[in-house]
Amino acid sequence: MPITSSSETFASFFNDWLLRHRQFVQELAHLADETTRTPVEEESLLSNFLSHCLQYYEEKSLAMSVAGDDVYDFFSPPWLSSYEKLILWIGGFKPGMVFKLITTSVNDLTSHQIDQLESIRSETKRRERDFMRRFALLQQSVGDPLLMVPFRRIGVLSLGEGEQSQMEEAMDVLKAEMITAMKNADQLRCVTVRKVVEVLNPRQAIKLLRAAGEFYLRLRDLGEQIETVR
Numbered sequence: 001m002p003i004t005s006s007s008e009t010f011a012s013f014f015n016d017w018l019l020r021h022r023q024f025v026q027e028l029a030h031l032a033d034e035t036t037r038t039p040v041e042e043e044s045l046l047s048n049f050l051s052h053c054l055q056y057y058e059e060k061s062l063a064m065s066v067a068g069d070d071v072y073d074f075f076s077p078p079w080l081s082s083y084e085k086l087i088l089w090i091g092g093f094k095p096g097m098v099f100k101l102i103t104t105s106v107n108d109l110t111s112h113q114i115d116q117l118e119s120i121r122s123e124t125k126r127r128e129r130d131f132m133r134r135f136a137l138l139q140q141s142v143g144d145p146l147l148m149v150p151f152r153r154i155g156v157l158s159l160g161e162g163e164q165s166q167m168e169e170a171m172d173v174l175k176a177e178m179i180t181a182m183k184n185a186d187q188l189r190c191v192t193v194r195k196v197v198e199v200l201n202p203r204q205a206i207k208l209l210r211a212a213g214e215f216y217l218r219l220r221d222l223g224e225q226i227e228t229v230r
Helices: 006-033 039-065 068-074 097-105 111-141 145-154 161-199 202-229
Strands: none
Touching (some): 097 111
């Protein structure tokens, strides 16, 4: 029986998760257009959708923890199209993107909500800059051995025993630090969305999450169409 890599296992999970994601987005769209929806229906769907999104990050975290050299796949996922990869920020969506979606999907914010969201946006932007600075330093600090991974896998590099040991140690450090960087970025993504949703009322949150879900699915579908043409 062939051994399945961590990234292959996660790719399989992602395909199933994406099917459920499409269903959730359809439910969000239906509820957003429904004039007789009840608060209980709104809160139930919001809770289920956010749990669905959280499951993605929980599964991703587990997969990365046992990924070994496959950890690099999570920064440029083979289960995504080249078009989808254009918007990647440390392996996922940039947390600040949610604020752009708010401006196009929610048009009834109160002045108090606007002030609260601006505070969250400023803090998110500060943390994004901090993460990117540390991520850049991380890659530089070990002489960018990431570039050598493809060569190591096919045995092109010929190193002495001491050099090989140093390379392995550097790679282990890089993998551990990159996993930490990804998990921190994913945490910021989740925390940002949670804080924003807490500021909004259920009806506004449904509009935002519908817009976010539809935006990603359009990106996904367009990316697949482009690659099919190729």
